[in-house]
Amino acid sequence: MDLNNIKKLLLFPRPSDEYLAGIDGFLLFAYREKSLEDKIRCPCKECVNKWLLTRDEVYDHLVCHGMLLGYSPWGCHGETTSFISANSRGTESQSRGMDGNMRQLVQDAFGNTNNDPPVNEYDVQNFLNSGPDHETKAFYDLLRDAHDPLWEGCELTRLSFLVLLFHIKSVNKWSNKSLNDLLAILQQAIPNGKNLPGTFAEAKKIIGKLGLNYVKIHVCPNNCQLYRKAKANDDFCSKCGTSRWKNKEDKTTLTKKERRRATPRKVLRYFPIKPRLKRLFMHKETAIALRWHDEGRTKDGVLRHPADSEAWKSIDSRNPQFASDSRNIRFAMASDGFNPFGTLSSTYSCWPVVLIPYNLPPWLCMKASSIMLALIIPGPSYPGKDFHLFMEPVYEELFDLFEVGTPTYDASQNEMFQLRATVLFTISDYPGIGIFAGYSVNGEFACIMCHEETCSKRLKHGHKYCFMGHRRFLPLDHELRYNENSFDGTEEHRVEPLAYSETSVLQKIEKINDFEKSKTWKCRSGLFSLPYWDLNVLHHNLDVMHIEKNVCDNIYGTLLGLEGKSKDNLQARLDLQEMNIRPDLHPIRKANNKYYLPPAFYTMSKREKHQFCKVLHDIKVPDGYAGNISKCINVSQGKISGLKSHDCHILMQELLPVALRGVLPYNVTSVLFDLCGYFRELSSKVLYIDVLDKLEEQIKMTLCRLEMIFPPVFFTIMVHLVVHLATEAKLGGPVCYRCMYFVERYLSVLKSYVRNKAHPEGCIAEAYLADECMTFCSRYLEGFETKHNQPTRNDDNDESVACSDDECTPYLFPHVGKPLGKPRSYVIRGLTKMQAHRYVLFNCPDVNPYLRTHVDEIRRTYRQGRITPKIIERIQNEKFHEWFRAHIMDLERKNGICSVKNDHRWLARGPIGPAKRYRAFNTRGFRFRPKHLDGVTQNSGVVLSAKTSSYTKSSDTNPILGDLTYYGRVIDIIELNYSGQFSVVLFKCEWVDVVSGKGVKKDKYGYTLVNFSHLIHTGEKVEHEPFIFPNQADQVYYVDDPMNPGWSVVRKNKPRDIYDIGEDEWAGDIEIEPFHVSHLGGMSSNANNYKQWVRTDVEGTTVDVDNNALNNEG
Structure with missing residues (x-):
């Protein structure tokens, strides 16, 4: 007997022989691959697939209570697409329509919310006798709304209509009032309009049953403690005595009645991870996508995805049981602060913490709909070392997810499994790395990769640390190690610092007795509470986005001599004089407190500045390729200002080398071309280990040659970090998955949620819950544009020629755009x-x-x-x-x-x-x-x-x-x-x-x-x-x-929204770029020594200096 006939029999009245035959057919199907002693989910109207029962118990329930209304297909009992023929699949989809999708939505949303379902006869009987709980009642209400049409003959049900309405509100950012007004009109405009909720608040109560919640955790205003666990009922801080509540005196104890009315001074909003991970597996397509890294990824040693990286493979090799199930989640953790008020306040700092599941394929894992918000750290102050106090609930849940896991239903395989998760690394800007790691990213040892072996020098006149010494990364017998005149006046005999993955950070931290006196580690990061964290080969990603921007700012600012951005000024020249190097560039003191600065061989003339800026100003790039960079360029004054991070990305990798051609001496431009080529190769969507090995060696030489050109103050910590990027790419995989571009875009979405300036974190939390709910619900909407099927900017799917009949599209010339x-x-x-x-x-x-x-x-x-x-x-x-x-x-x-x-x-x-x-x-x-x-x-x-x-x-x-x-x-x-x-x-x-x-x-x-x-x-x-x-x-x-x-x-140009997953060969062999790795270093290989530091064809600069400044310098 096939499934369609069984389902028809189950539509007969319960006492009939046909209905009993349908039950027998159902049980035969459900137990086709199980033993008779196994338990299955009971699909009766009372249990609604929530409880595991024996075969006899399921039979009795189906006889007494009847089959769950609208339960088709039998997803909880093994009915997958393999059981449905191509013809019946289309027929069934049409017969189910929108109401069928909504019933499936409700079942998926409620099907596995209980971690511990009753598994014995006593528990089941006790549940049935106690009547439906709040969750079951909500399920029944939604199921009824998913079944009843708005009016007779309408294709939309009450639930599907509200889901569509809220989805439109979420996508188009409608206000609550606009939805209120629309509902008021619809109540009068459509048949049975009075059955619709009258206000947004009433509609939210219905839709909210499909969503998840978050936890409010009160915090001491001084960030001393969280009011949770044993301190959940405290009224004041056990460390500083500050009251937990507004308008209450310190060290005051409240009664229960007063506590209910009191308002907390500071609230941390925590979004539990486990229920959100479970929900990912409740939808079949998402559950399948979470296994893509194992089943769909090309495994040929090329780095296309984080799953190809050493960071991923290292965790798998150390934890074979974890690696054995491809459904276990690998996260990246990201955070950054932002001001939710825009320009209204310059001091308020709100810090969301997000998790990025890397199991998903490239076209999904960086989308906003895939990013999970885990925590909102409240402002107004910068969290600093207290960051890890706020992170305690996240660390605890992540620890449990790795050590124990959580029982989860996989809709794609129709089975329960123990879901576990791990964190590969963190993503943040460089100050954020300091917060995550508990490391001082300022001062003498600012490099988190070199640690105590950071090579730095405090500049007397620049009042900053510079980070040179890149000759120690060269081979011990390299000639540049013994070139004193072209560098800082000394020979270099130190060896290269130990590789990042070869040292135990935790051992270093545990040796520190007083963090206040430490110049490196300032606290023990809470991430070390995770059992695997110290052994991870990569802890914190260096953000290429901000590094590239800072390097680009240094370059064009110095070349153009921009005030405030140039690294070649009086203080830089005085530091050269202090270090007794490059005497031709030393400042010459004139009368009337003036200094003359001889033009360095990287100084541009007015004509060269004009030509450089004009090329950049006149460049026209393809649609969507970059912002309007020409607005940031003043050709007449030879100035550039207001560039964003992506502008610098395009400028550094594409436009800067074009504009510099023929402007400066070859020994300057060739080194800058090598640097630009390094960033271009590093930012590729596909990385090859042999190419990264060459980049790793080449950047060492490129930075050494930059030291031979620019003054020491040019080498900020961000310039030094460039030397580690290729090494890190071999550990973490392609840069696009590990930089802040997509994180910053997501944070801007969270920022847009703020409507009530008095409660910014509350606005973000409530809007995120609504958006999260609509993201889940939109997977069940057919025939409507949702977040999951929105066309891309250069979408080439021509819907005007779409046809279900294969004969309507000629096989000779299929549509290609x-x-x-x-x-x-x-x-x-x-x-x-x-x-x-x-x-x-x-x-x-x-x-x-x-x-x-x-x-x-x-x-x-x-x-x-x-x-x-x-x-x-x-x-x-x-x-x-x-x-x-x-x-x-x-x-x-x-x-x-x-x-x-x-x-x-x-x-x-x-x-x-x-x-x-x-x-x-x-x-x-x-x-x-x-x-x-x-x-x-x-x-x-x-x-x-x-x-x-x-x-x-x-x-x-x-x-x-x-x-x-x-x-x-x-x-x-x-x-x-x-x-x-x-x-x-x-x-x-x-x-x-x-x-x-x-x-x-x-x-x-x-x-x-x-x-x-x-x-x-x-x-x-x-x-x-x-x-x-x-x-x-x-x-x-x-x-x-x-x-x-x-x-x-x-x-x-590079194609948009196209991912090389190892199956298609694109026209990458059209070599029109000079920046192939085989070319890098070739341009500047002959510039080993600079004997002439001054340009004779360019005028120098005269600088006025205040007497007080001169005295201070002295």
């Missing part, structure tokens, strides 16, 4: 039509046999004379489209119309005259626009690598087949119409002459330059090929080169 905007009609004719149709034919795999047949016919036609491949190619270009049409018609006449495939027939007839023209087209993560539509952005650049027949000279008859990279710009986007049977989109492009080499060249830095005054395939001749398919194109953008008028530097 999404056109944007309303198309314009025009008539394609003449040579353009022939060239477009010919390109379609020559690039269609099904046409290849016909091409070979045509070649054979050409050879037979010219068999009396010798014909060369070059002539065959020319004839086929000119005649094939006509021959193909005639050949297909001839086959139809000879063998009948059925002898030719339908698509081949319409393809041979060619496109009709009427065609469409689009303004933009999304494909493969790129957005393309024709050149004439490039305005503020540039979306027309295209690059293509293709097999090309070439000839060494015009008299050659045999072609040479090889790869050739073509550079061009899209000038038109057209759609050919093949008689209404199918359509094909093509890009018409203008291509620079890369065949003769007139339109392309490489400069001494390795950049590719193109010249659009030298074009090929313009479309003026029959043999020209100006067209390509959209899915063949990669995107580039062009930067005008001021040093070579008419030439443009080529920069390659």
